[in-house]
Amino acid sequence: MNLSTSLYTIAGIGPSLGKRLAYLNLNTVEDMIYHFPFRYDDFSNITNALESQVGEKVTLQGEIWSIRNIYTRTRKVLTQAVFNDGTSPIELTWFNQSWLTNQIKTGDRLQVSGKVSKYKNKISIMAPVWEKMNSEFRIQNSELLHTGRLVPVYPETAGLTSKWIRAKVDQVLPKVIDEIEDPLPSDIRAQMLELREAIKLIHFPDSYKDVENARERLGFDELFLIQLATLKTRLEWKDKPAIEKLQVTRYKKQIEEFIKSLPFKLTKAQEKVIEEIKEDLQKGQPMNRLVQGEVGSGKTVVAAVIAYIAHLNGLRILYMAPTEILAFQHESTLNRLLEPYGIGVGIYTGSKKFNRIKDERLMIKEKNHQSSIINHQSFPDIVVGTHALLSDKLAVEDVGLIIVDEQQRFGVEQRGLLRSKARVPHFLTMTATPIPRTVALTLYGDLDLSVIDELPVGRKPVKTYVVPSKKRADAYEFIRKKVKEGDQVYIITPLIELSETLITVKAAKAEFERLKDKIFPELKLGLLHGRLKSKEKEQVLNDFKDKKTQILVSTSVVEVGVDVTNATIMVIEGAERFGLAQLHQLRGRVGRGEKESFTFLFPGIEDSQTVSRLRNLEKTYDGLKLAELDLKIRGSGELFGTRQSGRFELKIASFSDLSLIEKTREAAKKILSKDPTLDKYHKLKVKLLAFGSGVMPD
Numbered sequence: 174m175n176l177s178t179s180l181y182t183i184a185g186i187g188p189s190l191g192k193r194l195a196y197l198n199l200n201t202v203e204d205m206i207y208h209f210p211f212r213y214d215d216f217s218n219i220t221n222a223l224e225s226q227v228g229e230k231v232t233l234q235g236e237i238w239s240i241r242n243i244y245t246r247t248r249k250v251l252t253q254a255v256f257n258d259g260t261s262p263i264e265l266t267w268f269n270q271s272w273l274t275n276q277i278k279t280g281d282r283l284q285v286s287g288k289v290s291k292y293k294n295k296i297s298i299m300a301p302v303w304e305k306m307n308s309e310f311r312i313q314n315s316e317l318l319h320t321g322r323l324v325p326v327y328p329e330t331a332g333l334t335s336k337w338i339r340a341k342v343d344q345v346l347p348k349v350i351d352e353i354e355d356p357l358p359s360d361i362r363a364q365m366l367e368l369r370e371a372i373k374l375i376h377f378p379d380s381y382k383d384v385e386n387a388r389e390r391l392g393f394d395e396l397f398l399i400q401l402a403t404l405k406t407r408l409e410w411k412d413k414p415a416i417e418k419l420q421v422t423r424y425k426k427q428i429e430e431f432i433k434s435l436p437f438k439l440t441k442a443q444e445k446v447i448e449e450i451k452e453d454l455q456k457g458q459p460m461n462r463l464v465q466g467e468v469g470s471g472k473t474v475v476a477a478v479i480a481y482i483a484h485l486n487g488l489r490i491l492y493m494a495p496t497e498i499l500a501f502q503h504e505s506t507l508n509r510l511l512e513p514y515g516i517g518v519g520i521y522t523g524s525k526k527f528n529r530i531k532d533e534r535l536m537i538k539e540k541n542h543q544s545s546i547i548n549h550q551s552f553p554d555i556v557v558g559t560h561a562l563l564s565d566k567l568a569v570e571d572v573g574l575i576i577v578d579e580q581q582r583f584g585v586e587q588r589g590l591l592r593s594k595a596r597v598p599h600f601l602t603m604t605a606t607p608i609p610r611t612v613a614l615t616l617y618g619d620l621d622l623s624v625i626d627e628l629p630v631g632r633k634p635v636k637t638y639v640v641p642s643k644k645r646a647d648a649y650e651f652i653r654k655k656v657k658e659g660d661q662v663y664i665i666t667p668l669i670e671l672s673e674t675l676i677t678v679k680a681a682k683a684e685f686e687r688l689k690d691k692i693f694p695e696l697k698l699g700l701l702h703g704r705l706k707s708k709e710k711e712q713v714l715n716d717f718k719d720k721k722t723q724i725l726v727s728t729s730v731v732e733v734g735v736d737v738t739n740a741t742i743m744v745i746e747g748a749e750r751f752g753l754a755q756l757h758q759l760r761g762r763v764g765r766g767e768k769e770s771f772t773f774l775f776p777g778i779e780d781s782q783t784v785s786r787l788r789n790l791e792k793t794y795d796g797l798k799l800a801e802l803d804l805k806i807r808g809s810g811e812l813f814g815t816r817q818s819g820r821f822e823l824k825i826a827s828f829s830d831l832s833l834i835e836k837t838r839e840a841a842k843k844i845l846s847k848d849p850t851l852d853k854y855h856k857l858k859v860k861l862l863a864f865g866s867g868v869m870p871d
Contacts (some may be wrong), residue, residue, distance in 0.1 A: 283305060362390075
């Protein structure tokens, strides 16, 4: 067995359990040992039943006096055992684990751990963890693993409990621990644990101090590798052969006239960002800038101004969006703004290719790998598209600017492919996801950062309410009244899986049918989800835009990208499943016209903590502040919602740990100042390439 051994081949796993492990992205032994606990149960208090207090976590040693299964009226199974440690009998209760009566028999000696409670006036432990002991009250076959210690609790998946995962880690870790090589140079890891020791202690600590030390080392590694990857990419990008400086001053008059011709006045924030980009374009090295701005802050207009400048300099532009819906919207907006200046905008997606194509600049590769020329029309100055822009069928010359919208949806490799479409292009990426500055500087350290922190004049805050189940009927009545007055509504169904699965679509369909048949039978509803064909999606959205439907029911992973100024209400089911920043983005889809707009958050769970978190949206309308709150409350995993960040997933570190972020950034700078290629740090270079799997895009 080694680190790369497939889990399928490990004794006690096999293909069936291997498939379940794959849901947790656990495929090899190395994946398993880097699957860290997210918390620990402290069962180190080994005591006796007589001295145990209700609410206390304890570990007891004793004998099973009796055990049986009880079947309830609701067909649930309770497994109940009477357990005696010599001081007082105590009841043990497990739920829906009828097979336990085959594993635990009367007379068995056990060590059990759990929280002491009272059940029907009897002292009890509900759902205790247990281990068998021999007649001398020693754990059989192994040391303490599940009881009597600080016990690691792991992220689980269907059919694989934390106890099972714990046992497998215990099985494989000792066999491969000596293979683990520490990639950090000794001067960087000074005063931190060795990597092997950190991995051992994160899984099986003796104390919380061990956990703290292990987390510090492993968290350092994660953030350090991200910092190293992004800073190295930045250095390499800055070292690209200098391209001809774009002329901005020469075209100052045309640029000013173009900005004056826009149907609205630019905000100060937009003007500031445009100036920052202009400076980049005149440096003689490729721009690599991230523009962050909330939904409706005017990022597309900024992109149009920059595209116009690139066009004046004789360059072509690629504009990439994550979905066809958004691609069509951007093509429409850019055409409206740029067509009066003789600038052609075309679309290139999976379902639509521009039909006004062509001169020698567009080449389509035939099956025999030779190139042929389509038609004899003109190739658009700007090509807006989706992933289809990455197709090697599209070979475009003279591309000097690449714009990517919602850039966190694309992996580094995809952005690398886009860059390869041009000689050495300027690269402008944009996102509406509010990203705290500490996170942006870490995740996107290879990019310069601009923020559009101002909404256009006249945008009214969207009134937001957390609606408890008892007020749901009132909310529906309010929606009915508004629709009859001519308004339109989005209803977003909750995310059930990490991607748009059949289960998610089924949930959306079920909600659509419920609303159509039982709640709003007199209204016209449309249904949108990711499994519809492109033409079907377009039809659904056009029907909504043209007011043929009044309510649009949509799954949460579908980007509702069409700006419908008449839509004034956003309803979000299962709101607790979303991060605050995501909810803020969704509500940004309404309130785009002059009418007063509303967002109703329907939580599926109504405990005080959940409701308190959601109520932040009732009083805060700043996306960055909400993202910072999410970072504090729920951690970095919630910033991008579903796992679409396309960059790096943190397993153990936190973007809220400012001191560790700074420490790792300085360490990465120190290493790269000594050796930008990392040739002298072979282990680190290998680890970095494995970690990023193509982090360095060029």
